[in-house]
Amino acid sequence: MRATLIGIRRFSGLSDPAPSLSIRDAAFSWEGGFGIEIADFDLKARERVLLLGPSGGGKSTFLNLVAGITTPSRGRIDVLGTDIARLRGARVDRFRVDSFGIIFQMFNLMPWLSALDNVLVPLRFSRLRRRRAGDARAEASRLLGALGIDAALFNQRAGTLSVGQQQRVAAARALIGGPGIILADEPTSALDRANARAFLDLLLAEQETAQAALLMVSHDETLADAFDRVVRLDDIARVSGGVAA
Amino acid sequence: MSLLRLALLSLWNRRLTAILTILGIALSVTLFLSVEKLRTGARESFANTISGTDLIVGARAGDVQLLLYSVFRIGDATNNITWESYQDIAGRSEVDWIVPISLGDSHRGYRVVGTTAGFFDHYRYRRDTGLRFGAGTTLDDLFDTVIGADVAMALDYQVGDRIVVSHGTGRGGGAGHDDKPFRVTGILDRTGTPVDRAVYVSLEAIEAIHVDWQGGGRVEGLKIPVERVRNMDLTPGTVTAALVGLKSRITTFRFQRFVNEYDEEPLTAILPGVALSNLWSLVGVAERALSAVSLMVVVTALLGLVTTLLASLEERRREMAILRANGASPRTISVLLTAESGLIALAGALLGLVFLYVLLFALQPLLDARFGLYLKVDAPNLRDCTILGIVVLAGMAAGFIPAWRAYRRSLADGMSIRS
Numbered sequence: 001m002r003a004t005l006i007g008i009r010r011f012s013g014l015s016d017p018a019p020s021l022s023i024r025d026a027a028f029s030w031e032g033g034f035g036i037e038i039a040d041f042d043l044k045a046r047e048r049v050l051l052l053g054p055s056g057g058g059k060s061t062f063l064n065l066v067a068g069i070t071t072p073s074r075g076r077i078d079v080l081g082t083d084i085a086r087l088r089g090a091r092v093d094r095f096r097v098d099s100f101g102i103i104f105q106m107f108n109l110m111p112w113l114s115a116l117d118n119v120l121v122p123l124r125f126s127r128l129r130r131r132r133a134g135d136a137r138a139e140a141s142r143l144l145g146a147l148g149i150d151a152a153l154f155n156q157r158a159g160t161l162s163v164g165q166q167q168r169v170a171a172a173r174a175l176i177g178g179p180g181i182i183l184a185d186e187p188t189s190a191l192d193r194a195n196a197r198a199f200l201d202l203l204l205a206e207q208e209t210a211q212a213a214l215l216m217v218s219h220d221e222t223l224a225d226a227f228d229r230v231v232r233l234d235d236i237a238r239v240s241g242g243v244a245a
Numbered sequence: 246m247s248l249l250r251l252a253l254l255s256l257w258n259r260r261l262t263a264i265l266t267i268l269g270i271a272l273s274v275t276l277f278l279s280v281e282k283l284r285t286g287a288r289e290s291f292a293n294t295i296s297g298t299d300l301i302v303g304a305r306a307g308d309v310q311l312l313l314y315s316v317f318r319i320g321d322a323t324n325n326i327t328w329e330s331y332q333d334i335a336g337r338s339e340v341d342w343i344v345p346i347s348l349g350d351s352h353r354g355y356r357v358v359g360t361t362a363g364f365f366d367h368y369r370y371r372r373d374t375g376l377r378f379g380a381g382t383t384l385d386d387l388f389d390t391v392i393g394a395d396v397a398m399a400l401d402y403q404v405g406d407r408i409v410v411s412h413g414t415g416r417g418g419g420a421g422h423d424d425k426p427f428r429v430t431g432i433l434d435r436t437g438t439p440v441d442r443a444v445y446v447s448l449e450a451i452e453a454i455h456v457d458w459q460g461g462g463r464v465e466g467l468k469i470p471v472e473r474v475r476n477m478d479l480t481p482g483t484v485t486a487a488l489v490g491l492k493s494r495i496t497t498f499r500f501q502r503f504v505n506e507y508d509e510e511p512l513t514a515i516l517p518g519v520a521l522s523n524l525w526s527l528v529g530v531a532e533r534a535l536s537a538v539s540l541m542v543v544v545t546a547l548l549g550l551v552t553t554l555l556a557s558l559e560e561r562r563r564e565m566a567i568l569r570a571n572g573a574s575p576r577t578i579s580v581l582l583t584a585e586s587g588l589i590a591l592a593g594a595l596l597g598l599v600f601l602y603v604l605l606f607a608l609q610p611l612l613d614a615r616f617g618l619y620l621k622v623d624a625p626n627l628r629d630c631t632i633l634g635i636v637v638l639a640g641m642a643a644g645f646i647p648a649w650r651a652y653r654r655s656l657a658d659g660m661s662i663r664s
Contacts, residue, residue, distance in 0.1 A: 069569065090574035097572025104570070107563045112258035124251070125572030173571070 018081055019044045020181050020213040021066060026075030026085070028065055029240075036061045038075070038237045043181065048204065048214045050224055053233030059217045062237060063185055066215070067100055068092040080180045097126040101174025101212065103184040103203075108170030111159025115149060116140050118158050119173045129177025136176075143172035146209075147202045164195045171203045175210050182207055184216040188223070200226055248577065252584045255564065259557055263589060266553045270593025273546035274636055275600040278629055280539040282605065284532055286620040290371070291525055294438045295488075295517045297369030299497050302326065302334060302504055303486035305511035309527070312520040315346055315486035317439045318356040322348065325483035330509055334487065339500050341492045342367050345484040347451045350410045350422070352444045355396050357410050359451035359481075365391070367490055370438045371619060380404050381431035384447050387475060390427040391445040394435035402429050410444070410454060422454040425471055437617015449479035489514075543632075546593070547639050554586055554647040565651050575652040582651055583644035590640020594633045598625065 021043035029035030036058045043049055053059045064070040065077060068084040077084050080099050087095055101122070109118045119140040123130040133139040144154060147168040153161060158169060167187055174182050187203070188196035204226055207214045216227070224230045233239075256263050295316050303311045304324030313319040335343045344367050347359030358364075362383045365376050381404035384391055392402060402408065407426045427446060435441055456477060457469045469477075491497060497516065504514035565578055573581075605622045612618045625633070 067570070090576060093569065093572050093574035093577075096570070100570075102570040104566075108567065110255070110564055110567060112254055117254075121567070122571045124248070125577075 020080055022078040024076045026072040026077050028072045035240045036237055041236045043213050043215050046211050046213055048227045050227040050230045051217045054219055057233055058239040068096050097122050098128045099180050101179040101182045103170045103174045103187040105186040106190040109158035109166050113158055114155045115158050115169045116154045118169055119176055123177055133177040140176055143175055146206055147172050163190050167199055175206050178210050182212050182214045186218050252581050256585055262553055266550055266589055267593045269549050270546045271596035273542045274594050274597025277539040277543050278601045280535055282620055286618055290437055290618055292521050293371045298488045298517050299491045300489040300501055300514045301517055302489055302514045305513050308515040308520040309524050311513055311515050322485045325485055327483055328481055331484050339491050339496045342490045344488040345448055346486045347448055348485040350412055352408055352410050355442055355444050357444045359446055359448045370436050377434040378431045379434040383431055387450055388427050389430040391431040392429055393433050393441040393443050395441040397432045404429050425454045435617050448481050452479040452481050547643050551643045551646055558647050558651055578651055579648035582648040583641045586644030587641035590637045594636045
């Protein structure tokens, strides 16, 4: 079903547009000697990919590389047509917020800000997303509503919301201003099964509306059916424990 | 949402520690500024110990020494001025007024000053403040005495009390002139100058109590009763020093030269202001030490600020990671942290200023009445503002250390946030 959706190309006239994310032979190693090598990985526009891997299996390093928080020692990481490994300093931070909506495992929000203000944070740093969002508060309210947050909670401090509500606020923040790619790092692991499913459904629906690609990292294989593609980290990356790569 | 609002909201979230830090800085700023105030106040009070007097004349001596014994009543004169020289100087046309000072006796540890009623008219302190009688009146009868405020308070004297003067200046030492008691006729208001710590009698009285004395002791068997003394010639042979007011300030240096080159005996004339600042430069070491101590207090408070920021950093890792994930550059995070410490320091500095003025308003009358220390309540001067500015800048600089750590840590933490 998703395959047909992906078939509808909306950007330019190309039948096969550039992938949202493309990694070619990238490598990175921490000073301690822990390293990762990624041979090839593509995330197509609007594609939903579930990246499966055990905890501590290099998922964080993988996401850090993708988001440009760490710089690879070699290779290319193209994000929406830009080699993020070549960006330096503040530009990579700007590029990150322009391109990615990021959802963490937990503690996504600044607990002293209201739900609405939390959603608005990326717009503070991304002019691109600010422009796309239009009326920022209206758009934030719309997203929160669509993700099932009661309007009465919009102006409540995020710290007073339940974990499930907090994750949905985080999803709204990731989606606002239409970034090309949603990165989600085990966003459901802090939720119980029913909540996890409900959260995922809402996230996927909004991701579809926003026409963003979704790369979600998880160790939970039961979520696989909601994705276009399931990739095991072991298959695309080699993690070395002792020797620097 | 502006970065400032983000910083403020984040700070508000940690308001308890923030308020404590602000209080710490405020208190140390208050301490520093009030020490500065006291310091300048003390210096000014000191510099204004004597004013309106153009020259102080005494036997040949160093100017600080002459100032010490004539004004501060510390130490003794090596020599006196003969009455003839005194009269000679008093008769000069440049002289507007002259007040003699005769020292050598004491009353229960307080110096007795033989002088004239002119002393109470001409002595000025704190720019142009004259002496005032808190109770009673000036010297009139031969055995009248006027006492300073400290003497009256310490010894609990009232107008009308009878006191006895001792020979010599040792505390309680020396033989007593107990056959010729004095009556307290006036008590001076507090001035915060050595005037408060002296007992004033007329020049003639000094002669009178010594008529039956010779050298350092009473002449054996000679006891001249008060009634007979009153009829004797009580013109003094010498005086210790003299305060001189000139008709015109322009003649000051010429007149000083005249005294210094006086033929009949070696004399010294000093300008009180110059001698006072010479003396202050000797005392200035203590003043600088006081400054240094209060400066250290400010430094300690700033170190406390760094400590607080560093400690709060741990609980703020989450905040930093969220901000980085949402496009905040390390520089933005540094700006946030330095802005925060800057805000804390600014709030502390301003609050410290408020505390200072509250203290000043509350304590100024008390300090003036109890210690004769007059502190002006005026707008912060350039020096105060500089100090406040330095505190704020140092506060911001203090934020750099946590900012740098936050930057390093946000790199290491990356996308994975452990709470």
